Amino acid sequence: xxxxxxxxxxxxxxxxxxxxxxxxxxxxxxxxxxxxxxxxxxxxxxxxxxxxxxxxxxxxx
Numbered sequence: 001x002x003x004x005x006x007x008x009x010x011x012x013x014x015x016x017x018x019x020x021x022x023x024x025x026x027x028x029x030x031x032x033x034x035x036x037x038x039x040x041x042x043x044x045x046x047x048x049x050x051x052x053x054x055x056x057x058x059x060x061x
Contacts, residue, residue: 017025053059 015024020028
């Protein structure tokens with residue numbers, strides 16, 4: 001295979017915010033908000049588990 005026939009090396013570089021279109025930015029915000037909501041649900045779940053364990057074993061919060 002000739003050097004010029006090789007496939008190009010693709011890099012996965014993230015776009016900076018100023019390179020993104022309005023729609024891309026809106027989609028990014030939607031995805032980030034969904035991730036934040038998931039994190040908040042997980043925090044609530046872990047706090048409930050910790051409270052239950054503390055009540056059972058007499059721990060302090």
